Amino acid sequence: MPRPIKDMLASRLSLLKPSPTLLLSSRARELKAKGIDVLDFSGGEPDFDTPAPIKEEAVKALAAGFTKYTAVSGIPDLKEAIREKFLRDQGLEFSPRDIVVSNGAKHTLFELFQVLVNPGDQVLLPAPAWVSYPDQVLLNQGEPVFVPCREDDGFRLDPDALTSVLTPRSKVLVLNSPNNPTGAIIDRSRLEKIADIVLKHNLLVISDEIYEKINYTAAPVPSIATLDPALRARTVIVNGVSKTYAMTGWRIGYAAGPREIMEAMDTVQSQTASNPNSIAQKAAAYAIRSGEAYFLPMLVEYRKRRDWVVEAFNGIPGIRCAPPEGAFYVFPNVSGLLSRSYKGVPIHTVYDLAEFFLDVARVAMVPGTPFGSPLHMRLSYAASQGSLAEAMKRLKEAVALLE
Ligand SMILES: Cc1ncc(COP(=O)(O)O)c(C=O)c1O
Numbered sequence: 099m100p101r102p103i104k105d106m107l108a109s110r111l112s113l114l115k116p117s118p119t120l121l122l123s124s125r126a127r128e129l130k131a132k133g134i135d136v137l138d139f140s141g142g143e144p145d146f147d148t149p150a151p152i153k154e155e156a157v158k159a160l161a162a163g164f165t166k167y168t169a170v171s172g173i174p175d176l177k178e179a180i181r182e183k184f185l186r187d188q189g190l191e192f193s194p195r196d197i198v199v200s201n202g203a204k205h206t207l208f209e210l211f212q213v214l215v216n217p218g219d220q221v222l223l224p225a226p227a228w229v230s231y232p233d234q235v236l237l238n239q240g241e242p243v244f245v246p247c248r249e250d251d252g253f254r255l256d257p258d259a260l261t262s263v264l265t266p267r268s269k270v271l272v273l274n275s276p277n278n279p280t281g282a283i284i285d286r287s288r289l290e291k292i293a294d295i296v297l298k299h300n301l302l303v304i305s306d307e308i309y310e311k312i313n314y315t316a317a318p319v320p321s322i323a324t325l326d327p328a329l330r331a332r333t334v335i336v337n338g339v340s341k342t343y344a345m346t347g348w349r350i351g352y353a354a355g356p357r358e359i360m361e362a363m364d365t366v367q368s369q370t371a372s373n374p375n376s377i378a379q380k381a382a383a384y385a386i387r388s389g390e391a392y393f394l395p396m397l398v399e400y401r402k403r404r405d406w407v408v409e410a411f412n413g414i415p416g417i418r419c420a421p422p423e424g425a426f427y428v429f430p431n432v433s434g435l436l437s438r439s440y441k442g443v444p445i446h447t448v449y450d451l452a453e454f455f456l457d458v459a460r461v462a463m464v465p466g467t468p469f470g471s472p473l474h475m476r477l478s479y480a481a482s483q484g485s486l487a488e489a490m491k492r493l494k495e496a497v498a499l500l501e
Contacts, residue, residue, distance in 0.1 A: 113236040115468075122452070126462035137489045138462040139477040142278060144344040144426070146399075146480075149392035152343060152385045159380035168373040171364045172199030172352070176383040180352055183386050184335075187310075188324050192354045198363045199382075201374045203308050203338035203351030206363075208234050210304055210334060210353060211270075213362035215240035219269040222301070224255040225470030226429065228278045243268070244470055249431065252420070253280035257291040264295075270302045275319055276309040279429045279469050279476040281422020283313065286320045293325050296332060303333040308351075309425040311342045311393055314401055319424065323355075334359055341426075342393050343385040350374055350382040400426050403479040403486060410490035414497050426480040429466065433473040438500040445500070448475055459496035461489045 126138035171177075177194040184190040200206040207230070215221060217239040223231050225244040232242035245263050247253045255273070273292075275284040284292070296303055305322055313319050323333040334355030339345040353363065373379075385392070404421065407428050411419035416434030438445050440458065445451050448465035452475065455461045466474030479486060 110237060110239075114233050122456075122462050122464050125456065129456070129460070134460065136456070136460045136462060137481075137485050137492070139479070139481055139486075139489065140462045140464045142341075142427070142478055142480075143346045144341065144396065144480045145482060146344040146396050148344050148348070148381075149385075149388075152345070152381050152388070152392070155384040156377045156381040159377045164376050164380060166376065168376050168379065170368045170373050171360070172197065172374065173376070173379050173383070176350075176379045176386075179383040179386040180354065183389075184354060186389070187318070188321055190321075190323060190330065190335075190354075193357075196357055196360050197352060197354045198360050198367065199350060199352045199374050199379065200363075200367060201351070201371055202340060202349040203306065203336050204230060205349075205371065206336050206338070206351040206353045207231070207304070207306065208237075209363045209366050210336070210359070211235055211238040211240060212366050213359060214270055214302060218267060220265060220267045222260065222263060222268055222271045223470075224260075224273070224277075226253060226277070226280050226466065226474070227272070227470055228274060228306075229468045231272055240269075241267070246470070247280075247282070249420075249471075249474075252423075253277065253282040253429075254284055254288060255292060257288065257295060260292060260295055264299055268299060268301060270304060271296060272304045272306060273322060274306040274309075276313060276422075276424025278309065278425055279427045279464075279466070279474075281425045281427055281429070283315060283319055283423040289320050289322055290325060293322055293329050296322070297328055301332070303329070304336060305333055306336045308336065308338055308341055310337060311390070312397065312400060312426055313424045314404065314421075315423050331356060339382045339385050343382075343388075344396065345378075345382065345385060348375070348378040348381060350378050400480065403481075403483060404428070406483070407477070407479045407486055407490070410486075410494075414490075414494050416497060416500075427476050427478050429469075429471075429474045429476050431473055432475050435497065435500060436473070440500055442501075448472055451475065455493065455496060458499065459489075459492040461492055461496075 122140040126136045129136045177197045215238045220241045220243045221235045235242040323330045338351030408419050408421045411430045419430035452465045464476045
């Protein structure tokens with residue numbers, strides 16, 4: 099009997115689960131393919147098209163034959179645009195040698211865990227946390243350690259909670275502000291307390307700032323790297339063009355930080371992915387140089403939708419929704435619906451509720467459990483106002499059917 103292929107897969111795969119957000123989008127897509135009218139809010143993707151002038155740069159690059167391998171860690175023009183961006187937006191000076199461009203920030207993060215995590219090293223993840231962090235850590239033989247953030251504290255990382263999980267094996271702290279899925283932004287005074295802990299315990303920080311620009315507060319989102327040079331020396335900033343410029347499919351993300359880490363990432367990337375797409379790099383350089391010109395109109399829209407969706411959720415009995423400060427997700431508390439049932443079938447968990455919403459309301463939202471909260475669900479409001487209005491109507495009608 100030949101050995102079954104599934105038994106021949108590497109054992110590290112047993113640690114992984116497919117991304118729950120992508121899983122839900124694919125279920126929604128299947129239903130749509132069958133002609134069922136599903137409204138899908140499970141993905142983390144702007145509904146806007148990439149602005150035309152950015153696309154134009156890609157067309158120009160293609161026409162000019164810019165179609166060959168490039169430097170592994172990114173073309174000089176893109177690195178220069180990124181360097182200028184850090185200086186302009188955050189007053190941070192990086193040499194192009196301290197910047198690595200990869201195939202999206204997800205790839206950037208994976209490479210960072212590759213070069214930083216030894217077996218058993220602990221990576222601290224304030225939770226709720228983006229679903230890919232723990233799996234990427236596990237795939238690199240690290241141990242993800244969640245630091246619970248309380249809803250009644252706006253889901254912000256509490257310095258005391260961070261201290262309480264520290265062990266001699268704690269190595270990397272991941273900050274994600276504004277946060278996916280909660281939208282929480284860590285304010286400066288709290289960041290300073292977190293910074294003290296980082297320095298005292300010799301932690302490294304990965305500051306995932308991919309939602310930096312999707313910020314509804316009056317002040318720019320503070321970055322731990324800007325607090326003082328000692329923090330700058332222990333922090334890698336991760337960012338990208340996906341969310342800010344509606345460029346999810348172009349796959350350009352980047353990291354900037356201590357040279358040793360950047361050189362290690364370059365080495366890993368040179369043996370795995372090589373350079374990110376040459377044409378996308380040209381378009382990304384143009385996008386980053388454009389600053390906020392294309393982005394601001396999108397932000398105005400996101401804010402309107404956020405306000406509207408929060409109000410609509412709060413109008414559904416059993417659901418509570420706080421207004422997020424950033425990103426384009428709401429994370430309503432649905433615990434008031436979890437002891438109910440539909441046609442005699444009990445709804446015990448947010449997974450049951452997500453199924454119910456998909457089957458009965460034809461609305462796809464992601465259960466909060468894989469993000470670290472079994473009482474919440476995530477909806478991305480990077481979707482048209484019309485589809486949001488229809489979804490809220492359907493959700494309200496569906497909830498009214500619960501016994
Ligand atoms: C918190 C966070 N970080 C990183 C990413 C990765 O973005 P990309 O790989 O498209 O650059 C995402 C995308 O959903 C995200 O939500």
